[in-house]
């Protein structure tokens with residue numbers, strides 16, 4: 512009977528957001544609550560559970576989970592609280608664990624610690640010792656650091672953007688963990704860093720050029736000796752020392768194969784980099800285009816997306832539309848809680864005059 516401990520710590524931050532976030536941003540589950548939370552949910556842990564639960568010879572130990580939507584940097588004190596709970600939950604079972612599965616994102620950052628996941632893994636390793644395998648799942652926007660590699664044994668990566676393979680990634684991580692326990696495979700990880708940071712439509716895996724890298728990784732994963740493969744493009748707004756794009760290949764005790772394929776993936780990505788450079792329009796050009804067609808139009812500032820951790824309250828586009836005396840209908844997302852409150856107070860169908868945006872980050 513093998514005992515597998517499962518834990519989670521996930522967030523993506525934007526270092527450029529001046530508003531820090533705290534413990535209160537997180538949904539936290541301890542012990543059995545972790546599985547209750549994930550049951551019937553499309554998540555890495557639910558995917559992993561679906562694999563583990565097919566077996567009668569495993570004991571699953573739900574330890575701890577903390578997850579938050581994207582935000583500004585996490586206050587160190589809040590991270591300390593999460594880290595203590597994460598580590599204590601492992602400590603509680605430390606004498607009786609055969610393997611660990613950790614669901615992580617990879618793009619966390621605190622006001623002081625620029626590699627929080629690496630810290631958690633380092634502390635987990637101190638408790639567990641060198642022989643307990645630790646397998647991770649990570650978002651392809653995560654930053655796999657040297658410390659994370661040192662203190663883990665293998666990993667599975669998202670293969671889709673927009674992300675629709677949470678559960679599938681958890682399944683792949685669980686299968687990798689079971690191969691370590693059952694077949695005694697010896698994962699070796701190779702990664703090759705590519706000196707680019709990319710964003711834009713070509714990163715959509717189903718339709719964009721980035722999909723070629725993913726399909727190559729998926730073909731690799733079909734090989735008997737390849738335990739996992741993927742491409743991590745990092746979150747460009749998580750401004751930490753090890754932020755990069757990197758190919759990652761995990762093989763069964765075959766470092767040459769891992770290195771060869773990681774290098775191949777990195778070279779292929781590098782050769783396609785110019786296709787992944789988005790073409791931007793200036794605000795004036797965008798308004799000119801809108802004037803020539805029938806609306807309504809959506810104006811968004813992708814670099815100010817709350818889904819990547821930005822405040823989302825820049826009013827630069829709105830100011831330009833007013834300046835250009837644009838007369839059409841526009842959908843323009845701006846985060847502004849007091850403005851929403853005033854709109855509710857006024858009621859449906861009323862017109863109000865308000866200042867909009869720039870409350871969280873007045874720089875833009």
Ligand SMILES: [Zn+2]
Pocket residue numbers: 650651652653674
């Ligand atoms: Zn992501």
